[in-house]
Amino acid sequence: MRLYEPRGWALGLETAAAWLLGLLWILPLVYAVWTAFHPPEFSAKFVLGAPLTLENFRRAWEAAPFARYFLNSFMLVTMVLAAQFLLCTLAAYSFARYEFRGKEIVFLLVLVQLMIMPDVLIVENYRTMARLGVLDSIPAVGLPYFASAFGIFLLRQAFKTVPRELDEAARVEGAGPLTVLWRVYVPLAKPIYLAYGLVSVSHHWNNFLWPLIVTNSVTSRPVTVGLQVFSSGDQGIDWSVITAATLLTSAPLLLGFLLFQRQFVQSFMRAGIR
Structure with missing residues (x-):
C-alpha cells in the first residue's frame, strides 16, 4: 500500500517524469538497433526505406570468438550465483535465527561491506588471486564475489519474517536445522531469490573492469571484455x-527480461524489506 497517492497536477508531473526517463533510456537502444541492422553509411542518419542487413552481425561474430566468450560468461554467472545462494543462505539463516557471541559486530561488518565500492579492493583481490595461483581463469573472476553482503542482508530480512512456529513444528517432526532451512525458509523466500538472482546475473554478465584486469586470454575472458577487440583497431571505429x-552481448539479458518480466517485477515488489 502506498503512503502517498498523487492527484491532479502531481499525478501529471509524475507521469511526465516517467515518460522522460523512459525516452532517455530507450533512445540509445533505438540508435543501437538502427545502426546494427543497417549498412555503415546509414549509421549517423535516419532515412526512411534504408535497406536492412545482417552483415554487421556476421562481421561482429567473425571478428571475435563470441561462442567461447558466451560460454565463459555463462559459466561465470552460474558459478557465482550458485556460490552466492549457498553462502548467503547459510549466513542469513544464522543471523536471522541463531544467537552467538559477537553476532551484532559481525553483522555490522557485513553492512560496512555494502558501503565499500568493489573497485577499491581490486589491488588486494588481484594479489589474493595471484597467491592462489588462479590468475587468468574463470574462478579468478568469480571468487571475490562468492559472498555477497547485499544477498546476506536481503535474505536475512526475508528469513526474519518467517514465524518461529514453523521452526518448532518442523523440529517436532524430527527435522534438523538444515532440513528446516531447506524445507521451510528457502521455499518461502523464492521471490527474494528470484529478485536477487536477477541483480546478480545482470551485474556479473555486464562486469568489465575486474575481468579485464584478472584475465588475458580467450579461454577465460567473458563476453563484455571481448567487446574491446572492436575498439582496438588501427582503421577507425565501425x-x-x-x-x-x-x-549480441546484451541479447541474453534482454530476452530473459522480455520473457519473464512479470515474474521479475512481482519478485521485486515482494522483495521489499518489511
Missing part, C-alpha cells in the same frame, strides 16, 4: 559492427 556486437 559503429555498425560495434552496435551489432553490443546487441
Whole structure:
C-alpha cells in the first residue's frame, strides 16, 4: 500500500517524469538497433526505406570468438550465483535465527561491506588471486564475489519474517536445522531469490573492469571484455559492427527480461524489506 497517492497536477508531473526517463533510456537502444541492422553509411542518419542487413552481425561474430566468450560468461554467472545462494543462505539463516557471541559486530561488518565500492579492493583481490595461483581463469573472476553482503542482508530480512512456529513444528517432526532451512525458509523466500538472482546475473554478465584486469586470454575472458577487440583497431571505429556486437552481448539479458518480466517485477515488489 502506498503512503502517498498523487492527484491532479502531481499525478501529471509524475507521469511526465516517467515518460522522460523512459525516452532517455530507450533512445540509445533505438540508435543501437538502427545502426546494427543497417549498412555503415546509414549509421549517423535516419532515412526512411534504408535497406536492412545482417552483415554487421556476421562481421561482429567473425571478428571475435563470441561462442567461447558466451560460454565463459555463462559459466561465470552460474558459478557465482550458485556460490552466492549457498553462502548467503547459510549466513542469513544464522543471523536471522541463531544467537552467538559477537553476532551484532559481525553483522555490522557485513553492512560496512555494502558501503565499500568493489573497485577499491581490486589491488588486494588481484594479489589474493595471484597467491592462489588462479590468475587468468574463470574462478579468478568469480571468487571475490562468492559472498555477497547485499544477498546476506536481503535474505536475512526475508528469513526474519518467517514465524518461529514453523521452526518448532518442523523440529517436532524430527527435522534438523538444515532440513528446516531447506524445507521451510528457502521455499518461502523464492521471490527474494528470484529478485536477487536477477541483480546478480545482470551485474556479473555486464562486469568489465575486474575481468579485464584478472584475465588475458580467450579461454577465460567473458563476453563484455571481448567487446574491446572492436575498439582496438588501427582503421577507425565501425559503429555498425560495434552496435551489432553490443546487441549480441546484451541479447541474453534482454530476452530473459522480455520473457519473464512479470515474474521479475512481482519478485521485486515482494522483495521489499518489511
